[in-house]
Amino acid sequence: MSVLFDAGPRLQPDEYRLLRELINRFCGMELGPDTTFLFERRLRERVRELGLSDFTQYYHHLLYHPAARAELEAAVDALVTNETYFFREEYQLRAFSAEILPALHARLAAEGRRHLTIWSAGCSTGEEAYTIAILVAESGLFEGWDVRVFGNDISRRVLATARRAVYGPSSFRAMPAVHARHFERVPGGLEVVPHVRAMCHFGHFNLLDRDKSALIGRANVVFCRNVLIYFDDAARRQVIDTFYERLAPGGYLLLGHSESLLNATTAFELVHLATDMVYRRPLGTEGAR
């Protein structure tokens, strides 16, 4: 597909809206009004790959083909910028290491629990999940504990990358060199070492799917950074409700730097940490809303 001389099918206004509405119904995604060009460029590739001649045919494919669901996932995958990297938004990770992990360790240990679950919601290619696992390992607080870092995404493609755990240079653009010991050089890049990989598990589901989200069990921390920006208001609220349900009382919700729960819910409490502000499901709220 050409950047400068692309002469493929043009996306008509009605096709644009029908596709947006269909994708919104599928996964709650709302990319905003100024995305015609982005839709056209990125879905044109799908149109070509399927041997179709225009976007109406592509819309029909998404409606009627037996593999329509897989193609909807491919369309979402094409529209979303999945780019992520290790140790992204480092200030927040500092707060996670220095304050959240010790606080969770103290409370869970006092309760006699030696089980820590962290959910990387919308994990993309897995860098965030492995970053979290590295930080847990480096904290030294959870030796001998049962630690699970669970990542989910709607795209099978990115999950395949996450499970493969081999990354190119751009994934390491923000990683301090001190963490390099958690990677080994292999053909094609750097691979996450086995003891970190063993903590991480990946699953394929949409954040709007409450039933599948329940498979995670109760989480102590939910990371959901730069994901809510893709949802419309209704879907965002539904996802936040799911986080509330999945978080154990006292569990933390960490959002991206430009995201907040403003106008979405008042169920969480805001916690001021030294380097960041995060949300927490209040203690003593088991089962209550």
Next chain:
Amino acid sequence: MSGPDAEERRRAAAALERSEASDRGALLVVALGDEDWRVRKEAARVAAACAVAWGLVPDLVDALVQNENVGLRNAALEALERIGPAASSALLVALPRVPEGARKFLVAALGFAGGAGVDRLAELSSDRDSNTAQAALEALARVGGERAEAVLRGHLASQDPVQRVAALEGLERLEATVRFRELAPLLEDRLVRRLALRTLGHSEDVEAVGALLDALADETPTVAAEVAIALGRLLARGGAPARLLKERARALDASTLSRLREVCASSALPARRAAAWVLLCAHDEAGLATAAELAADDRLPPPALDAIRRWGSAAIAPLLASVPALAPRAAATALEMAAELSDVAASPADVASLRAALRDALSSEEVALARVAVDALGRLGQGEDAPALVDAAGRFERELAGRAGHALEALAARAPDAVARALDGMALDGALGAGLLPALAAVGGEGAADRLQAALNANDPRARRAAVIALARLGPSLAAELAGFALADDEVDVQLAAVQVLGGLDAAVGAPPLRLALRAGSEPVVAAAARALGALGDREALASVRELVGDSRRGVALAAMEALRTLDDDALDDLLVEALGQRDPEVVKEALRSIARRPGPRRAARVALALEHAAWDVRRLAAELLGELRAPDARAALERRLEREADRLVREAIERALAALGAEG
């Protein structure tokens, strides 16, 4: 509805939509004022869907002007917003009777009620209550249209600064054209200067260009960002200001260029995008890096890319120079643009530098860079690149095998032996096989035919599919025979490939197996076969395809109608009228298209019926078709619908249709 659990109350509110109870309206108003926002939200949705039919709009208006429950008021406003023009009468009737303090809420709701309230809003924009006047200006900015824009323009010279801001914001929101002379006084007004600069981007006057470029001397970063946005808008609008700006861009002084580069480096997306565009017009090399970053995310509009095309091969060297400093995806985009420019015209030295950069990228661990290299080397590569292309396909099998196959296919036209050697001995199965099989077909020869036929039995259906398509290149008789077999494959995608191949053959060879495929079990295969038979003009299939119009599988019914339209079937009229009653909007739309294209005295009347369809896209298509038909008797139906239509895209289509009818008259 009075239970303690908010979720139960929300479900009760949702259930009201299907309720026949006599007190359903009263209960809905209770739900609109619930203490929990989720219940109110649900109730607003139900109210928007049912209030007109239930005669509940006056109750919503009452809820809007009461002052005891803010949640109720907001929920009522949300419902009225969605109801749109159908609420206009109730709102206008209520205006004289509500207390002054509550009028602003009614006025706000009128902003969603279409053109019926514009005159009243125009009066209220000069109301002595400043809140009401401001609300009226904001409402006019929602309604839009010539009259609303004229009122807003009139308030640009208001003594009240709040009104000046509201008028400017309104015009900005409407993207209304504003004359330079109307805005010039506001450029000196510190309170509204930034907003006025931004609005200058909607001017059609060439004076706007000079004023905006002069304003770049202002060192405030936010002003520079606003100016960049306005300049970008001038470029996007085209016309005389855009031509002048492009001309002046080539002679911008160093400080202006520097200010635009700062905007590229530090501002939000709209300003970055606009500043990069101006810099591209200036042939500023620093602008190329930002352009590559934006284009990597598909955030650079096509006309801005045109600036790079016009720059031409002279941009190749600076693009290549920008690659090392850019993040991988942006670097890949810069490389891709350089390669595309070289396709048009490039010096041997540029091509040599480009090949070196592409070979370097092909060995990268970054898939984005390798992808660009694979694509470009298909066009620019030499025989010696074939092994590296095969290697890249193996390293990034899932992402790049198909692209590498196409690249090798293109390379095979120039260096077939090199490509054949590179593919020799490879196991062609899985994603890698599916990707590389087209290249094998391009190389051709007896060995290739054997390997392609062997690939029809590959384990991976992607490889089998690719083999079916690739075999079509080796001659029609072999293709027909093997594609016929492939119709019996256990995977739908392989069967679809077979239909595609058969549809591309001569009708005498391709049609017989396609007729058999009409009886296949899979919806997409039957649909594809019907379309292919239509395209082949196979009238022997008419009877079978007619039967499919009533098929319960919507994709099949749709394809059958398309095929019958292509075949110009005499029996189609009756089938089409029947299809108009189908639930699937796509089936109805196809029926409408067919009706509109078939001669007959009742076609416009039949199409006009669809102006009342529940789906916006059906109504829009009906309006478009009526405009194309230019049937004068459709005017009344279009005008009636326009009065009630709330959907913007449909309204625009109706207005275009009416304009077409007017032009005809």
